[in-house]
Amino acid sequence: MGEKISVIGPGTMGTGIAQAFLQSGFDVVLVGRSEESAKKGLDLMNAGISKAIAKGSLKESDRNNMLSRLKVTNKYDAISGSALVIEAVSEILESKISVLRECEKYAKGSLIATNTSSISITLLANSLANPEMFIGMHFFNPVPVMKPVEIITGEKTSQKATELAFKFSEMCDKTPIKVKDYPGFVANSILMPMLNEAILLLEKNVATKEGIDAIVKLGLRHPMGPLELADFIGLDVCLDITNSIYKATKDEKYKPERLLVEMVEQKKLGKKIGEGFYKY
Known part of the structure; x- marks a missing residue:
């Protein structure tokens, strides 16, 4: 394909985005803030590819092909010449602004996108x-x-940028959907109050965590219960998103529940570290 995509932030979302573009034939640069984080990104990428192979969506022979088109680094100059640069760092305003300014400096003329879920x-x-x-x-x-893929335009986003975002999403085998620039956009505006309510029900001993999740899965036909889903997302990520939306809206339904705050303080962050609402 020849076009280069760069992703900043080698965490769960960043490596997932990078993998999706690699699977679609793009050359990909994955940038971490340090050599150590870049290496962890490569490990996450290999784990993601292994999971896809185990499920039959990729073959073992695809691994070498994909990794041959991947560059993992902590140097921003590697993103020069990218058709698209996607920022996928933590949901913290100051961190995102700092990274996006670096992207502008090294990828002049490129489409620059943020994977923010709420800002x-x-x-x-x-x-x-x-x-x-x-x-x-x-x-x-x-x-x-x-x-x-939620495609969100700002007040000054050009039509060209919007068209490119749709094009790259479709080339990556995704379904782009245009969304208004609203706190939490669509998905998290709906999801976060549900997670908050589930956490409140657990805190008030209305039902066990297993009971809450079973009712939502069996009664509402959700593939995962809300507490299981919160663990999957990462409780720290859920807290960052709810804090961001609450700060923007001052709507009490987005105010993080006390139990969520306490669990993040206790470093019980969910599936990625082995313990959240459940143990893994």
């Missing part, structure tokens, strides 16, 4: 020199499997 695109764009080439592309976890 205003216009707010982020206000810190950039070229807001017309900046857009939101919110992927869903696990990225190689999940189809939708």
